[in-house]
Amino acid sequence: MNQSNNLxxxxxxxxxxxxxxxxxxxxxxxxxxxxxxxxxxxxxxGRLTAAMDQIGHCQQCRMLTEKTICDFCSQERRDPTLxxxxxxxxxxxxxxxxxxxGRFFVLMGHLSPLDGIGPEELGLxxxxxxxxxxxxxxxxxxxxxxxxxxxxxHFISEMVRARDIRTTRIAYGVPYGGELExxxxxxxxxxxxxxxxxx
Amino acid sequence: MNQSNNLxxxxxxxxxxxxxxxxxxxxxxxxxxxxxxxxxxxxxxGRLTAAMDQIGHCQQCRMLTEKTICDFCSQERRDPTLxxxxxxxxxxxxxxxxxxxGRFFVLMGHLSPLDGIGPEELGLxxxxxxxxxxxxxxxxxxxxxxxxxxxxxHFISEMVRARDIRTTRIAYGVPYGGELExxxxxxxxxxxxxxxxxx
Numbered sequence: 001m002n003q004s005n006n007l008x009x010x011x012x013x014x015x016x017x018x019x020x021x022x023x024x025x026x027x028x029x030x031x032x033x034x035x036x037x038x039x040x041x042x043x044x045x046g047r048l049t050a051a052m053d054q055i056g057h058c059q060q061c062r063m064l065t066e067k068t069i070c071d072f073c074s075q076e077r078r079d080p081t082l083x084x085x086x087x088x089x090x091x092x093x094x095x096x097x098x099x100x101x102g103r104f105f106v107l108m109g110h111l112s113p114l115d116g117i118g119p120e121e122l123g124l125x126x127x128x129x130x131x132x133x134x135x136x137x138x139x140x141x142x143x144x145x146x147x148x149x150x151x152x153x154h155f156i157s158e159m160v161r162a163r164d165i166r167t168t169r170i171a172y173g174v175p176y177g178g179e180l181e182x183x184x185x186x187x188x189x190x191x192x193x194x195x196x197x198x199x
Numbered sequence: 200m201n202q203s204n205n206l207x208x209x210x211x212x213x214x215x216x217x218x219x220x221x222x223x224x225x226x227x228x229x230x231x232x233x234x235x236x237x238x239x240x241x242x243x244x245g246r247l248t249a250a251m252d253q254i255g256h257c258q259q260c261r262m263l264t265e266k267t268i269c270d271f272c273s274q275e276r277r278d279p280t281l282x283x284x285x286x287x288x289x290x291x292x293x294x295x296x297x298x299x300x301g302r303f304f305v306l307m308g309h310l311s312p313l314d315g316i317g318p319e320e321l322g323l324x325x326x327x328x329x330x331x332x333x334x335x336x337x338x339x340x341x342x343x344x345x346x347x348x349x350x351x352x353h354f355i356s357e358m359v360r361a362r363d364i365r366t367t368r369i370a371y372g373v374p375y376g377g378e379l380e381x382x383x384x385x386x387x388x389x390x391x392x393x394x395x396x397x398x
Binding site: 006007008010011013014015017018019020025027028029030031032033034035037038040041042043044045046047048049050051052054055064065066088089090093108 | 205206207209210212213214216217218219224226227228229230231232233234236237239240241242243244245246247248249250251253254263264265287288289292307
């Protein structure tokens, strides 16, 4: 039956471009929209098209934005001496919500030679230009605490040190609210090694 | 920052029209599409618009379709003496996959007087016309085994009996692969009452 009921099946297939949406969820979503929220679905179609056509990357920090320079870069009140390097746009929001007040640089990924992602793909020449501008006094490496994130952080730290700029890495440790009993041992080892004087 | 980064936030909000997609998933989906699958997103936008504009209801069984009469109704090889009444289009696919070979009637919901859903909203006059055509010899009530589904099945069974047509209800019982230990007691009671001679 499936191939003849074209438009519904096409929609179900198209919905699967979204991460985490399998065949069953896609079908449930398609029926929900068709039965209960056609207006919402039409609105979504419009927003999708507008976003895909108009959103590009900030020429300074590579953040996703529809402008030439993104809002984070153009905000006067952000500290230009601090530069936080993150992997994804979602990380920018996460750091911003955590109270970070400096500038950002978004790699849009991490080094992954097997997938053909090298320094060029991560815009590291753009980062070099930024560092050479002389404004930045500290680069905070906030890539993920994964093998790939660590490798990327190492690579960038070399670049930064060559320019005599301070490099820091966000702290490893026990997450806030974490109970030691349930924390994996590598995290605990790092938490122990990174211990600080109690104040 | 959110309100100025308009197109991304608009997209995130628009994505939430889908059931099961909250703010976090919507943001993850938006970034994924923007970073990795703009073509997929544009395709989805097109499919959404086409589906919402062109898909209506089958004039015979109320199934979602872009045609006047849906594929299930127009298939010659389906047994016209059997009519299976279900709540949603998803149920049609489920019954079809389970090997059911007759016709369908889709209520697009269940009786729910408090939400203003009565016999008219479920298209029961259309069902009556179908029953009066004289072709149907058995109506299988396959509404959900919930309070609302049961009420709806009861209501329809009266309609069908008044026309001297056989009515049946799909069986209650232990699901295939079910372990008795984990089955709730009402299901077990029904399974016990519905026991059959072992062959």
